[in-house]
Amino acid sequence: MKALLQAELLKLRTTRTFIALVGSAVGLSLVLLVLNTLLTDEFDEESVRFTFAGDFTGLFILLLGAMGMAGEWRHRTITSTVLAAPDRLKLLVAKTLSYAVAGIVVSFVVTAMLMLVGTIILSSRGLTTLPFSDLLDIMWRNLVVSAYLGAFGVCVGAIVRNQVVAIVGLLLYSFAVEFTLFGLAPDVAKYTPINGAPSGIVDVSFDEGETDFLDPGVAALVMFGWVTVLFAAGALLLRRRDLT
Amino acid sequence: MPTVEVRDLSKRFGRVEAVKNLSFDVEAGRVTGFLGPNGAGKSTTLRALLGLIHPTAGTATFSGKRYEELEHPSATVGAVLEDAAFHPGRSARNHLRVLVATGQHPAARVEQVLLAVGLTEAADRRVKGYSMGMKQRLGIAAALLGDPEVLLLDEPTNGLDPPGIAWMRGMVREQAAQGRAVLISSHLLAEVAQSVDDVIVIANGELRAIGTLETVLGGEDGPATEVTAEDPDALATALKAAGATVTREGDKLVVPGLTPGQVGQIAAKAQLTVLGLAPRARSLEQAFMALTADRKP
Numbered sequence: 001m002k003a004l005l006q007a008e009l010l011k012l013r014t015t016r017t018f019i020a021l022v023g024s025a026v027g028l029s030l031v032l033l034v035l036n037t038l039l040t041d042e043f044d045e046e047s048v049r050f051t052f053a054g055d056f057t058g059l060f061i062l063l064l065g066a067m068g069m070a071g072e073w074r075h076r077t078i079t080s081t082v083l084a085a086p087d088r089l090k091l092l093v094a095k096t097l098s099y100a101v102a103g104i105v106v107s108f109v110v111t112a113m114l115m116l117v118g119t120i121i122l123s124s125r126g127l128t129t130l131p132f133s134d135l136l137d138i139m140w141r142n143l144v145v146s147a148y149l150g151a152f153g154v155c156v157g158a159i160v161r162n163q164v165v166a167i168v169g170l171l172l173y174s175f176a177v178e179f180t181l182f183g184l185a186p187d188v189a190k191y192t193p194i195n196g197a198p199s200g201i202v203d204v205s206f207d208e209g210e211t212d213f214l215d216p217g218v219a220a221l222v223m224f225g226w227v228t229v230l231f232a233a234g235a236l237l238l239r240r241r242d243l244t
Numbered sequence: 245m246p247t248v249e250v251r252d253l254s255k256r257f258g259r260v261e262a263v264k265n266l267s268f269d270v271e272a273g274r275v276t277g278f279l280g281p282n283g284a285g286k287s288t289t290l291r292a293l294l295g296l297i298h299p300t301a302g303t304a305t306f307s308g309k310r311y312e313e314l315e316h317p318s319a320t321v322g323a324v325l326e327d328a329a330f331h332p333g334r335s336a337r338n339h340l341r342v343l344v345a346t347g348q349h350p351a352a353r354v355e356q357v358l359l360a361v362g363l364t365e366a367a368d369r370r371v372k373g374y375s376m377g378m379k380q381r382l383g384i385a386a387a388l389l390g391d392p393e394v395l396l397l398d399e400p401t402n403g404l405d406p407p408g409i410a411w412m413r414g415m416v417r418e419q420a421a422q423g424r425a426v427l428i429s430s431h432l433l434a435e436v437a438q439s440v441d442d443v444i445v446i447a448n449g450e451l452r453a454i455g456t457l458e459t460v461l462g463g464e465d466g467p468a469t470e471v472t473a474e475d476p477d478a479l480a481t482a483l484k485a486a487g488a489t490v491t492r493e494g495d496k497l498v499v500p501g502l503t504p505g506q507v508g509q510i511a512a513k514a515q516l517t518v519l520g521l522a523p524r525a526r527s528l529e530q531a532f533m534a535l536t537a538d539r540k541p
Binding site for chain 2: 003004006007010011015016017071075076079080081082085086087106240242244
């Protein structure tokens with residue numbers, strides 16, 4: 001398993017897609033942070049928390065995970081991958097874990113940058129900053145969500161082999177279906193896999209407190225449930241498929 | 245024990261029976277040609293051997309073990325499949341590094357196989373800029389990474405230029421000489437005839453012939469001899485008297501069922517002068533066409 005994990009992480013590092021997506025996550029997160037901290041004149045602790053939790057890694061690692069798995073079919077590399085690692089279940093475990101690890105690493109870098117740059121700007125303007133313990137609290141929450149979304153993306157890619165369908169489907173589902181559901185049935189929406197349950201972990205509200213998100217423990221269980229179900233479906237399909 | 249064992253292998257895709265009850269062995273130290281026209285079932289058989297597709301019936305194993313049961317699969321079997329694909333954005337060296345990490349091979353193997361296939365200088369270029377021949381060489385490099393005991397090559401000469409084909413022939417002979425079992429599939433008998441010891445011919449998913457190249461080329465109709473004589477009519481009479489069937493093609497007599505030696509003895513006994521005597525071999529194409537022609541059930 002260690003060898004498979006190393007190989008999957010090496011795969012991730014050796015394509016430009018990964019670098020481009022990580023760059024986008026860093027860039028987008030930083031631009032929004034800088035604009036927000038420079039243009040807003042009043043910050044309380046809650047709004048600083050919200051600003052530092054604005055790590056876009058989750059979205060990008062979700063898409064990267066789906067692309068990484070579905071891309072094996074798109075580029076027809078699934079054959080050489082399975083030849084090198086014939087145990088397809090172990091292969092999917094390794095891929096899922098590697099994108100979770102990638103999510104943690106990238107999210108750590110992005111969140112740390114947000115905190116550093118944000119704190120420098122806020123202090124220079126004499127505005128509210130957060131104590132180190134609060135920063136650590138935000139950090140672990142961001143890391144957990146990014147790890148989860150990386151794994152979630154891989155599982156989606158294992159089920160939906162078409163890379164374009166997987167990416168467009170995830171974006172539509174995330175931004176159209178889930179947000180619509182938040183408007184219509186917030187009590188159901190808080191259990192959704194991409195925006196609902198993870199918001200219970202991040203513990204900041206993107207709808208100004210209208211939705212009562214899940215407690216972090218419950219949210220973690222719900223997220224674990226989502227990944228488990230999707231992983232089981234993906235593994236079943238991967239094991240049964242003929243690679244012609 | 246044969247290195248590669250295929251027993252009663254069948255594979256059905258929906259209503260199409262791609263492989264029907266196929267059985268054969270591949271021995272170590274020999275190059276075996278796996279021949280058949282396009283759509284004969286060659287790739288399906290190789291993929292079944294490699295655990296990429298699930299057989300409907302039968303088994304395909306390496307010394308009794310399925311590919312996925314092998315302790316070190318890529319150190320036991322190296323494969324180049326027809327549609328060998330690589331991530332276009334990854335370099336050849338990084339592609340091989342990934343496979344080395346997965347198969348837990350020594351890192352030094354990357355440079356060794358790159359050198360062996362002549363890709364060292366192009367190793368850091370992204371694969372999307374590679375020619376088909378270079379991709380084929382990269383596929384072979386990947387197959388050789390684990391220094392495997394068995395090599396399965398599916399249409400390996402596709403996309404190779406003449407020097408590349410010559411290199412491939414030399415490479416497979418060298419691999420067999422080192423004791424490896426090499427199974428090389430092709431739809432062109434002429435391309436592999438110079439490098440194979442044995443051949444397995446399939447068509448419509450069925451086994452049509454198996455054996456040494458000479459045996460299979462001889463076909464079911466046995467030996468035949470072409471002879472020219474000073475007095476062909478007298479020789480034809482003598483041959484018929486000896487029980488042979490003789491057909492005439494211009495100045496030449498064709499004698500199926502007899503070797504040149506037997507024809508020479510009959511001519512000598514009849515005190516007739518023979519001007520030319522040669523075995524009649526079916527051409528590669530004739531043999532291949534005859535073996536793979538459609539057969540009515």
